[in-house]
Amino acid sequence: MSVPSVLVHRDAGVLAKAVAARLIVGLVDAQAAKGSAHLVLTGGGLGVATLAEVAATAAHVAVEWPRLDVWWGDERFLPDGHAERNETGARRALLDHVDVDPERVHVMAGPDSGLTAEESADRYAEELRKAARPEDHGPVPSFDILLLGIGPDGHVASLFPEMPALHDDRSVVAVHGSPKPPPTRISLTLPAIRAARQVWVIAAGEEKAGAVRMALQNSGPYQVPAAAARGRSRTLFLLDRAAASKLPPGLGRPSSP
Numbered sequence: 001m002s003v004p005s006v007l008v009h010r011d012a013g014v015l016a017k018a019v020a021a022r023l024i025v026g027l028v029d030a031q032a033a034k035g036s037a038h039l040v041l042t043g044g045g046l047g048v049a050t051l052a053e054v055a056a057t058a059a060h061v062a063v064e065w066p067r068l069d070v071w072w073g074d075e076r077f078l079p080d081g082h083a084e085r086n087e088t089g090a091r092r093a094l095l096d097h098v099d100v101d102p103e104r105v106h107v108m109a110g111p112d113s114g115l116t117a118e119e120s121a122d123r124y125a126e127e128l129r130k131a132a133r134p135e136d137h138g139p140v141p142s143f144d145i146l147l148l149g150i151g152p153d154g155h156v157a158s159l160f161p162e163m164p165a166l167h168d169d170r171s172v173v174a175v176h177g178s179p180k181p182p183p184t185r186i187s188l189t190l191p192a193i194r195a196a197r198q199v200w201v202i203a204a205g206e207e208k209a210g211a212v213r214m215a216l217q218n219s220g221p222y223q224v225p226a227a228a229a230r231g232r233s234r235t236l237f238l239l240d241r242a243a244a245s246k247l248p249p250g251l252g253r254p255s256s257p
């Protein structure tokens with residue numbers, strides 16, 4: 001697993017723009033190398049703001065959107081089209097504005113599908129399994145870039161401290177009793193997250209500073225799930241100054257004036 005690199009930007013607005021630019025280049029590079037790419041999106045305010053900045057960046061046309069597989073790290077178990085679904089935010093911010101192949105936008109089914117949360121998680125795990133190739137050596141594709149927001153409690157995706165999902169070796173699980181509403185969610189597990197080539201943890205605001213520090217100081221993954229958010233070849237913590245404000249000196253190189 002890769003040791004995290006930390007990049008710090010002036011504020012949340014600059015951070016979202018910088019992550020968007022980095023994401024465009026990362027996808028272009030992955031597609032140049034392999035002909036296609038797998039991207040895992042995160043929910044949350046900063047995750048969606050980043051996608052909106054991708055849509056607003058003229059260079060996004062350099063991404064071959066029809067050859068991108070879009071996944072989610074987690075989803076709120078809400079009906080299709082619900083304003084609080086991570087999918088809804090992503091479609092409004094970006095996916096409705098680029099020519100993605102609908103067959104390659106892999107949605108975590110909500111209750112309107114007739115599935116229970118457990119069945120929805122199982123279906124997603126199967127979709128991931130079908131997309132995996134022998135060289136991935138596992139039940140999920142080697143995601144090129146996997147985005148994660150982080151909560152003040154150190155959660156990533158819908159993996160909250162001390163919850164059973166953290167001990168699950170499947171790739172996708174249903175989460176009940178989420179401390180962050182809504183209570184029922186679908187989430188990739190840590191093994192699925194750690195199958196990614198690159199994991200980017202994005203965070204802005206003072207309220208994330210403690211979680212960011214714990215995530216970078218090798219806390220236990222059950223107390224701080226973000227501490228296990230590591231990519232196979234690269235891990236980035238992309239922060240604004242406020243979210244980086246509790247890092248020990250020397251950790252966190254300012255990336256923008």
Ligand SMILES: O=C(O)[C@H](O)[C@@H](O)[C@H](O)[C@H](O)COP(=O)(O)O
Pocket residue numbers: 042043044045046047074075076086148149150151155156157158180
């Ligand atoms: O479904 C969700 O809510 C997200 O997947 C969750 O993991 C989010 O990324 C963090 O809680 C950060 O959210 P904010 O960026 O809104 O603080």
